[in-house]
Amino acid sequence: MSSMDIRTIPTSTPTPTPTLNAHPSTHTHPHHSASHDYSRNPMLVYWEMTQACGLACRHCRAEAVSTPHPDELTYEEGKNLLRQIAAFDKPTPHLVFTGGDPLRRTDLFPLLDYARSLGINVSITPSATSDLTIDVMAKLKDHGIDSFGLSLDGSNAARHEAVRGVEGCFDWTIAAAKAAASLGVPIQINTLVAEETVDDIPAIYELLKTFPVMRWSLFFLIEVGRGKVLQPISSERGEQLMNWIYDQSKIAPFAVATTEAPSYRRVALSRMREAGMVAAEIERTPVYRGFGIRDGHGIMFISNQGDICPAGFLPLAMGNVRTDQLQDVYRNAPMFQALHNPNGFKGKCGRCEYRALCGGSRARAFAATGDPLASDPFCYYEPAAS
Numbered sequence: 001m002s003s004m005d006i007r008t009i010p011t012s013t014p015t016p017t018p019t020l021n022a023h024p025s026t027h028t029h030p031h032h033s034a035s036h037d038y039s040r041n042p043m044l045v046y047w048e049m050t051q052a053c054g055l056a057c058r059h060c061r062a063e064a065v066s067t068p069h070p071d072e073l074t075y076e077e078g079k080n081l082l083r084q085i086a087a088f089d090k091p092t093p094h095l096v097f098t099g100g101d102p103l104r105r106t107d108l109f110p111l112l113d114y115a116r117s118l119g120i121n122v123s124i125t126p127s128a129t130s131d132l133t134i135d136v137m138a139k140l141k142d143h144g145i146d147s148f149g150l151s152l153d154g155s156n157a158a159r160h161e162a163v164r165g166v167e168g169c170f171d172w173t174i175a176a177a178k179a180a181a182s183l184g185v186p187i188q189i190n191t192l193v194a195e196e197t198v199d200d201i202p203a204i205y206e207l208l209k210t211f212p213v214m215r216w217s218l219f220f221l222i223e224v225g226r227g228k229v230l231q232p233i234s235s236e237r238g239e240q241l242m243n244w245i246y247d248q249s250k251i252a253p254f255a256v257a258t259t260e261a262p263s264y265r266r267v268a269l270s271r272m273r274e275a276g277m278v279a280a281e282i283e284r285t286p287v288y289r290g291f292g293i294r295d296g297h298g299i300m301f302i303s304n305q306g307d308i309c310p311a312g313f314l315p316l317a318m319g320n321v322r323t324d325q326l327q328d329v330y331r332n333a334p335m336f337q338a339l340h341n342p343n344g345f346k347g348k349c350g351r352c353e354y355r356a357l358c359g360g361s362r363a364r365a366f367a368a369t370g371d372p373l374a375s376d377p378f379c380y381y382e383p384a385a386s
């Protein structure tokens with residue numbers, strides 16, 4: 001799919017929109033382009049540089065530990081990966097250094113320099129530990145980092161640390177956010193949406209309004225890794241929350257986005273149509289620029305040992321950068337090809353009129369059923385029977 005023509009998406013019978021009654025008070029996607037051909041080139045590549053991390057968060061996808069894996073990609077292998085990323089068509093995909101904690105890589109700065117020399121724009125998601133000082137952040141800025149991604153899962157220390165499992169990490173996160181602001185480096189705040197956090201979301205939003213945040217991305221829990229110890233919210237609550245997110249996106253002082261909740265695009269499109277917006281207006285909105293992107297289609301993930309996966313939350317290795325070419329795997333591996341084609345998805349996602357712009361969370365389908373092409377069990381919407 002090379003472009004997203006919303007005029008071809010039928011107006012569906014509206015699903016009743018529940019209201020968010022309990023709390024009335026209230027993604028680093030720099031190169032989004034609806035004209036990208038995501039079946040040939042990803043927009044975002046995540047590289048899990050290491051599994052080593054000083055935190056032990058309760059929902060860690062990577063099940064991070066204190067030491068690197070002995071088979072972690074070496075410096076030379078990392079450079080080879082970077083050259084493969086640079087070999088995609090222009091504009092070069094944006095790269096996110098993630099982990100574990102990328103600050104645990106002793107060759108972080110040479111790898112960042114090498115990526116920049118190849119014309120790759122790089123963001124980083126460091127863990128909020130005492131290592132994340134303003135000096136380190138200033139050095140990252142000097143070496144050309146584009147933005148920082150920080151996790152904030154609670155509006156206060158008790159709420160945040162109950163989720164992240166490490167005393168002190170709320171203050172480190174706030175300090176890092178303030179440091180990034182003082183350095184003039186954009187920040188994306190990532191917030192987990194789960195039963196354990198959902199009632200605190202409005203308070204987190206209020207807190208974020210006191211910082212110069214570029215984007216707030218609400219990550220809807222996928223039960224993989226240590227995330228299995230937390231509870232996802234219900235589909236109905238999710239629908240309420242997505243409507244609330246849409247309302248805030250109209251007035252928030254920063255961009256508001258979702259991660260692993262592509263059906264937010266359905267909610268946003270329905271709301272925009274209800275408001276009488278025409279196609280040209282919809283195509284100028286930030287949410288439109290994410291239409292069509294999903295796990296393995298516009299996004300890919302490289303594990304610390306070089307496995308090529310559709311997404312961090314969809315840990316199915318389709319190849320390895322030590323032996324395979326990234327571009328070839330992304331374009332030609334059978335599972336990537338299947339993920340590029342929403343017409344082949346099963347269940348309601350396969351017949352849904354929103355499948356091209358949404359397609360459901362492939363990671364959640366996989367976590368729930370073992371089949372990444374199954375329908376997203378979280379979605380509240382019932383497409384008309386075809």
Ligand code: SF4
Pocket residue numbers: 262263266348349350352353354355358359360361375376379380381383
């Ligand atoms: S049924 Fe699937 S494709 Fe349709 S809106 Fe829901 S998650 Fe998206």
